[in-house]
Amino acid sequence: MTIETSNLHIRQFSKHEHLARAGDPQRVVYKVQEGWACRYSVIPDGRRQITAIFLPGDFCEPQWLLAGKAQLPIIAITPMTVTEIPLENIYGQPGKGVQDLLGAMLEAFNRQTDWIVSLGRKSAKARVRDFLLELHRRLKVSGHVSAHRCTIPLTQQDMADVLGLTAVHLNRVLMDLRKSGAISLRGKTLSLGHNEHVQTGPATSGAPHMSIQPAREPMLA
């Protein structure tokens, strides 16, 4: 359902509804207002790998501007509210709109690079810890978090599919982290002990407020 509100198309998705399916032509990009979504692929044996998580404030997905279609399906993890950003209107004026999207694409790119490092070289425990800390960090930006506590609407199967683990093993790691103190996820509530903001790893995603840094002149000025 689409509603026009002062030049802003608002749209809702219900839990487990697809925002896009593989190959769908996309003439809009979504900006998430409320709720979580993810991009995933399913391999032949039926297992799933989640390859991106979309939180409030995120664009979904910037690269649709370039590709004109969704390569992979996006599904809502919770009920969602999004605004639609039409791509047609953006071509003519290569200004702030395009710049924002390309900057967001760069962020997403760097986040993927970090996940390759995580999946390739970190233990299950470190992956889980870093993932939860990253979620907490990203949620801060949109104010969905108090100092040491936030809500994670993912099931353990969802997290396992992000982290390249089985749900059973993820569960064991979560228990382990609880006993180790510091990080505990009970139900949907994530609690961080103190001193959990320390640098745990992202090499590229960098500072919370990363933006485009042109070599000389701003691109597309």
Next chain:
Amino acid sequence: MTIETSNLHIRQFSKHEHLARAGDPQRVVYKVQEGWACRYSVIPDGRRQITAIFLPGDFCEPQWLLAGKAQLPIIAITPMTVTEIPLENIYGQPGKGVQDLLGAMLEAFNRQTDWIVSLGRKSAKARVRDFLLELHRRLKVSGHVSAHRCTIPLTQQDMADVLGLTAVHLNRVLMDLRKSGAISLRGKTLSLGHNEHVQTGPATSGAPHMSIQPAREPMLA
């Protein structure tokens, strides 16, 4: 060393020389003419994860156009010849140059998504097989390959660092693949049995000749 040849800056790198270091401002993007390079990160315990491989014909790295700097180091795997593409000259005219770079960035993005799936959900054997097949496929584009044979200048440690494995285990998988027939890497020579061109997996990287598919009008027309 930089040589001017009809408006084309040619540059050489020797084996193991860095094309860029973490944080380096970049006012150019390279186009690889000869040789291989890779992007990597090193985690605190000293282990390395390679997050991109650059082959002849590839841009290294398109996202420098947006970021204006290298987030991660790039190192030459073999001696290399590259041409420099200055970014300043490209800003003014948002034409083919920018479009090529953004298209290449999209390809790199999709390739990273595929590697997340591979690292997260495939066995070591499938990862190695798919990686070697992908290299063969990519080398075809630049004609560095005969039908069922090509040269892979990577050491087994390099490949292990791409695939998130130890060099010892990678070696065992390679032996296993040789005995299983079909795929064998001996020295630097990769030989494919017949019928190894079948679809093994990439969900997003798509057809060899992927290009930007605008939703309506070409972006930056």
Next chain:
DNA sequence: CGTTTAATTGAAAACCGTCAAAGTGCGTGG
């Protein structure tokens, strides 16, 4: 409340890493 979905636990096996050593190839210098 009953039904469904998600979380938790246990035991066994498969997969992959670690450590240590030996073998191979290749270029450099004597």
Next chain:
DNA sequence: CCACGCACTTTGACGGTTTTCAATTAAACG
């Protein structure tokens, strides 16, 4: 030309991590 050094590959034995299969408990939802 040969000997040496060096980097890379290969092998074995062992241990740890993660998966698999199966069952049970707890929580969420009508």
